[in-house]
Amino acid sequence: MIDLNKKKESISSISNSTLFNAKEEAIEASKEHRYLQHQMFMFCVHFIDLMAKNHKEKRYDGRNEFACEMAKDMVESYENSKSELNYKFTEYNK
Numbered sequence: 001m002i003d004l005n006k007k008k009e010s011i012s013s014i015s016n017s018t019l020f021n022a023k024e025e026a027i028e029a030s031k032e033h034r035y036l037q038h039q040m041f042m043f044c045v046h047f048i049d050l051m052a053k054n055h056k057e058k059r060y061d062g063r064n065e066f067a068c069e070m071a072k073d074m075v076e077s078y079e080n081s082k083s084e085l086n087y088k089f090t091e092y093n094k
Contacts, residue, residue: 045087048074052092 014020029040051071054060060068075089 046091049089049091052076052089053094056092 014025030037032040048071051064051068052075054064055068055072072092075092078087079089
């Protein structure tokens with residue numbers, strides 16, 4: 001069974017590292033197996049959905065305002081597009 005607290009701590013410790021470089025990490029992640037790329041992408045999509053919801057509910061401050069506002073813009077832009085993928089952002093639309 002997966003220990004979700006350990007997963008959360010792992011992601012937090014990676015992000016909090018002074019050596020963390022989001023662009024470099026993204027480049028390396030893009031070289032992973034295609035299935036893992038999909039799984040990482042879906043994590044990002046769900047995280048964007050939740051950050052957009054945080055913006056909608058005004059649950060942000062100066063430390064994450066940019067992320068929440070950008071996520072809201074991304075969700076709204078996708079929803080206003082003519083994409084044939086038909087993905088539904090469930091959290092933002094609650």
